[in-house]
Amino acid sequence: MLTSLKRLLIGRPLKSTELGEQKLNKTKALAILSSDALSSVAYGPEQILIVLFTIGAAAFWYSIPIAAGVLILLTALILSYRQIIYAYPHGGGAYVVSRDNLGKNPGLIAGGSLLVDYILTVAVSVSAGADAITSAFPALHPYNLPISIVFVLFLTTLNLRGVTESASVLAYPVYLFVVALIVMIGVGVYNSVTGHVPENLHTPIGTPVAGISLFLLLKAFASGSSALTGVEAISNAIPNFKDPAPRNASRTLMAMGGLLAILFSGIVFLAYYYGITPNATETVVSQIADDTFGRTFMYFFIQGTTALILVLAANTGYSAFPLLAVNLAKDKFIPRMFTIRGDRLGYSNGIITLGVAAILLLIVFNGKTEHLIPLYAVGVFIPFTLSQTGMILKWMREKPQGWVPKLITNATGALISFIVTIMFFLTKFPQVWPVLVFLPLIVLLFHRIKTHYDLVGEQLRINPNQPPKLVEGNVIIVPVAGITKVVENSINFATSLTDQVIAVYVAFEREDEHAFEEKWKKWQPNVRLVTLHSSYRSIIMPLTKFIDTVQNKAEENNYRVTVLIPQFITKKNWHNILHNQSSLLIRAYLLFKRDVVVATVPFRFKK
Structure with missing residues (x-):
């Protein structure tokens, strides 16, 4: 039943040879990898206005020069990540750049930040999508959290079906949103230029505003820079592109940057010219659409496509998180299970982990977008700063032809990204302080995992100069609970392997002990029986003491001790609750015994 449900939701398994068919062309890649960056125009300009509104609506004209600053940073980042794509064509983005040029720990900080950021990408995107829906239908406002969780489940299932299938579904809403x-x-x-919008709705540019300060403007700039989250996703996901992957990724990145610049600057301008004031119940984009078209079909079309892309922007996380996890897993900093492809050739473990983590985050924050965005933004600007700094060192060390313009580009991006990061910490410390806690913990966890893998490798590694330790023979211990076909099956199997077989029976009463010995002599006279008395009605303790005794003697003679556990398998699973599971308890306990082999001999019931 579970297999049938899995096939229904995910589809048939794909052969490994079909991997090439799962690569993305530029059109689909632009939709699936740019949705996060493009969707951020729905809340990035709003974050600028929210900061300026603390002074008053008269300060809204400052959103124009602030937007110009954001566009300068966008240009620097796009050009920088274009260079990263060609310098590191196998993907990995900020993690690989920081690791190779700054060292292990900066790389882990970048990688840990991005892992968390992609979880936040999913949470913020679906939460903002739910906000867009409830802005159009206020009656649904109390259900933001359930709506968000449903969106996460839908996207997780869609991505488990494969990269190209999810791209085919998601491309249409993204392009509809852009249009x-x-x-x-x-x-x-057009309405603004032709005088259809009253000029008294906004304060003229250059109007003096009391209370404005450089600190406030930098805070607004940092908040507006949240619109740039997601621009690094393409450099992480180069392996998802069709060949030539670096060139296709580079062109997709440039197209994304151009679209993002147009949409961001246009929304900032209209919000300023229309005199839009941010509020808790209706988004800025919703107000602009209402003022432009009224509550007509076009308004609901814009709200619908905005809601869709905000939800589908989470798919950037689903595309980039698994690939980043693969790079970290290959370096042994996270579990190796993240390197395994699933039935549909996607990295299923990464996709499922991302979905579960995003749902937990939504529940903790109760689906509130405004509480998540600061964490989301600072989590991505730390890798921005590290990757650009890493590229500076790379150009200074290698000095390839034309390296000076590249150095200037990366230096500009690093400086602005660093300023934005510092401003987030200075102006939004009550909201972003968890970064200072979870990032060191994540890096510590990475190191602990790496240490474990190194120790495992050390213990598994074979020294060719050291002769192998040969085992002279095998002693098999068979715990028995009675004289049954289950026990007979196990004894027969044991005696077929060796003549050193010991059956062990644990009795709670002396009478039972003697009675069982008499029966055993008649039934299996050629197999040695050892009976143990347990005054405290425990099977495991006297059995393990006996195994220890046998093991000590076996080691002296270079023998291996094997415990062969008889176990019957019921026809129906629910029948198991009708029987005590002493064999499972013995097995679970003995698995941690040193140098003891534990094996199970099943006996299957037919009725």
Whole structure:
């Protein structure tokens, strides 16, 4: 039944030879990998206005120069990540760049930040998508959290079906969103230029505003920079592109940067010109669409596509998280299970882990987007800063042809990213302080996992100069609970392997002990029986003491001790609760015994 449900939700398994068919062309890649960055225009401009509103609506004209600063940072980041794509064509993004140029710990900080950031990408995106829906339908506002969780479950299932299948589904809403916003911006700008929008709705640019300060402007700039989250995803996901992957990834990155610049600047301009004031019940994009088209079909089309792309922006996390996890797992910093491809050739363990973590995060924060965005943004600007700094060192060390312009580009990106990171900590410390706690813990966890793998490798590694230790023979101990076909099956198997077989019976009463010995002599006279008396009605303790005794003697003669446990398998699973599971308890306990082999001989019931 579970297999049938899995096939229904995920689809048939794919052969490894079909991996090439799961690669993305530029059109699909732009949709699936740019949805996070493009969707952030739905809340990035709003974050600028929220900061400026603390001074008053008169300060909204500052959103124009702040947006110009954000576009400068966007340009620097796009050009920088374009260089990273060609310098590191196998993907890995900020983690690989930081690891190779700054060292292990900076790389782990970048990798840990991005892992958490991709979880936040999913949480923020679906939460913002739910906000867009409830802005259009206020009656649904109390159900933001359940709506968000349903979206996560849908995207997790979709991505488990494979990269190309999810891209095929997600491409249409992303392009519809881009078209809808370009139409809205075009109509809005036309209305502004032709005088259809009253000029008294906004304060003229350059108007002095009391209370404004450089600190506040930097805070607004840092908040608006949240619109740039997701621009690094393409550099992480180069292996998902069709060949030539670096060139296709680079062109997709440039296209994303151009679209993001148009949409971001257009929304900031219209929000300023229309005199939009942010509020808790309706998003800025919703207000702009309402002022531009009224509550017509076009308004609901914009809200619908905005909600869709905000939800589907989470798919950037589903594309980049598993690939980053693969790089960390190959370096032995996270479990190796993240390197295994699933039935549909995607990294299923990474996809499932991401979905579960995002749901837990939504529950903890009760689906509140405004509480998640600061963590989300600072989590991505730390890798931004580290990767750009790493590229600076790379150019200075290697000095390839034309390295000076590349150095200037990366230096500009590193400086601005560093300023934004510091501003987040200075201005939003009550919201972003968890970063200072979980990042060191994540890096510590990475090191503990790496240490474990190194120790395992050391213990498993064979020294060719050391002769192998040969085992002279085998002593098999068979715990028995009575004279049955189950025991007979196990004894027959044991005697077929060696003549050193010891049956062990644990009795709670002396009478039972003697009676069993008499029966055994008649039934299996050629197999040695050892009976143990347990005054405290424990099977495991006297059995393990006896095994220790046998093991000590066996080691002296270079013999191996094997405990062969008889176990019957019921026809139906629920029948198991009708029987005591002493064999399972013995097995679980003995698995941790030193140098003892534990094996099970099943006996299957037919009725």
